[in-house]
Amino acid sequence: MTNQQSEKITRSKITEALLRSGYLLESRVESKLRKQWGYVEANPTYVDPDTGKSREFDLFAMSMQRAGPNQYDFVFAVLLAECINNPQPVVILTKEPLVPFLHHQEVKLAGLPVKVHDKQQQDTWERLSDFLGMEGYHHYCEGRVGTQFCSFAKKKSGRVEEWMMATHEERIMTPSAKCAMSSTIKCRRTSQTGDSTATKT
Numbered sequence: 001m002t003n004q005q006s007e008k009i010t011r012s013k014i015t016e017a018l019l020r021s022g023y024l025l026e027s028r029v030e031s032k033l034r035k036q037w038g039y040v041e042a043n044p045t046y047v048d049p050d051t052g053k054s055r056e057f058d059l060f061a062m063s064m065q066r067a068g069p070n071q072y073d074f075v076f077a078v079l080l081a082e083c084i085n086n087p088q089p090v091v092i093l094t095k096e097p098l099v100p101f102l103h104h105q106e107v108k109l110a111g112l113p114v115k116v117h118d119k120q121q122q123d124t125w126e127r128l129s130d131f132l133g134m135e136g137y138h139h140y141c142e143g144r145v146g147t148q149f150c151s152f153a154k155k156k157s158g159r160v161e162e163w164m165m166a167t168h169e170e171r172i173m174t175p176s177a178k179c180a181m182s183s184t185i186k187c188r189r190t191s192q193t194g195d196s197t198a199t200k201t
Contacts, residue, residue: 019085020085020087021085022058022083022084022085024085025083025084025085026042026058026059026083029058029059029081029083030042030059033059033061033079033081036063037061037062037063037077037079038062038063038064039061039062039063040059040060040061041059041060041061042058042059042060043056043057043058043059044056044057044060057080057081057082058081058082058083059079059080059081059082059083060078060079060080060081061078061079061081062076062077062078062079063076063077064076064077065077076111086151088151088152088153088166089151089152090149090150090151091149091150091151091165092146092148092149093146093147093148093149094144094145094146094147095144095145095147096144096145097144097145100141100142101135101141102135103135103138103140103141103145104129104130104134104135104138104140104141105127105129105130106140107129107134107138107140109128109129113128114127114128115127115128116128116131150165150166150167151165151166152164152165152166153166
């Protein structure tokens with residue numbers, strides 16, 4: 001038996017390895033989402049569309065809000081998260097947006113409906129984000145926006161080792177939690193007749 005096979009990891013080394021990994025972060029994020037969102041699934045699998053292989057991501061969370069008077073009038077918010085323990089801080093450079101009131105048009109929507117018919121104006125449709133007035137409350141339309149980000153890594157400059165900014169392209173920075181990997185609002189609006197088109201009154 002080799003020395004490597006006979007060597008047993010110590011409790012302190014186990015703790016160090018866990019603290020460096022993303023497992024504890026994933027557990028904390030899952031607990032927070034379960035309290036605030038309700039339904040959370042850890043380590044769900046999916047089929048990679050390029051390779052056909054089965055893969056998994058860290059967390060799937062979904063919340064539901066009633067969106068109308070009928071039995072099945074709900075809005076579903078879905079969050080897919082990849083949790084990575086970042087060894088160094090991340091700096092996000094921000095600036096004031098030029099047209100913050102238009103950023104609600106960048107909200108990603110899926111499901112039905114994605115546009116809403118206006119009864120008062122025949123043959124007229126509007127975006128769901130306009131119908132819901134997202135420009136008045138959505139976080140896309142508030143505060144400063146991040147335009148660049150970086151982390152830090154030690155690099156040698158001659159004989160001196162110093163901290164340098166590290167960009168994402170250099171594959172040195174890893175986000176602490178890619179909680180915006182895919183944030184999708186799934187909307188479903190069903191009338192009493194089963195029609196999946198919402199109507200503005």
